[in-house]
Amino acid sequence: MEDVENNENLEGSIEDFETLNHREIPENVDWFLVEGILDFAELDTNIPITININGMVVSGVSISAREYLEGMRGVMRSMFGEKNEKIVDMVIDGSLEVYPTRDELLRKGHISRGYLHLKDAQYFSGGQPIPTEGGVLWRGKLASIDGFSWGQFKTGK
Template sequence: MLEYIRLAEAGIEQGITLSVGGSLVTGTLVSGQKFFDLLGKEILDAKSKSIGDTQIYENLKSNYDYFGKMLSEVKDNPDDPVPLRNYVHLMSARMLFGNHSVPTSGGMLWRGKVQAVDAFFCGLITKG
């Protein structure tokens, strides 16, 4: 799993399906920086639909930019037994429950702990 995360951090995105605590999550593995960039864009989209004080959106976007920048500056040593990457980041993610998925269309951003992943395989589960 860690090697796939390293590849994502290098910009190589790929479909992956994770088993996490008995649930399946399927999506595209992306870098931490891209995850927070996309999260910031979602916040700005929400801001454009909001009325009233929108400063909270600006503050959140600023924080997400900071987190993404921090993650982009982390350098892993492949020989280090303790990885610096502790989270898996997915875009266009869906959680699967039998024949149903959440969200039902499109996808969402998803972030989970590497240690919480029980199993995984490369590839997306699509409705068939």
């Protein structure tokens, strides 16, 4: 597991986190996952995390929904080519409107859409990562996560 003890990317103030913590969390969602991981991610603080979801292990680095969507812009542009760039931008720009910026979050409080986003994500089966080289962007329902631990699972290479 990657060491998360000295994450120097923790930029939020106590007031920032208090603003986000005044909301109801659905009963089927782990409150600590939301307040301990998701809130940090939405404030642009990335934390390595390993989760169990429907019997599968997924490991990566938490990111905000907006960072996920910007990453998907690049993925979709490379998949669909230059001739479809305007359509990709229209889809991503429209999706970005749903997710508040960091400043909007701090003014209005947290608006959870019910998803966790990861970068450099890998699935693990039998201790082996899938994909074997690098990682991918990943999005999963908070309500489907069975458990998690801080730190990113990596094989010894």
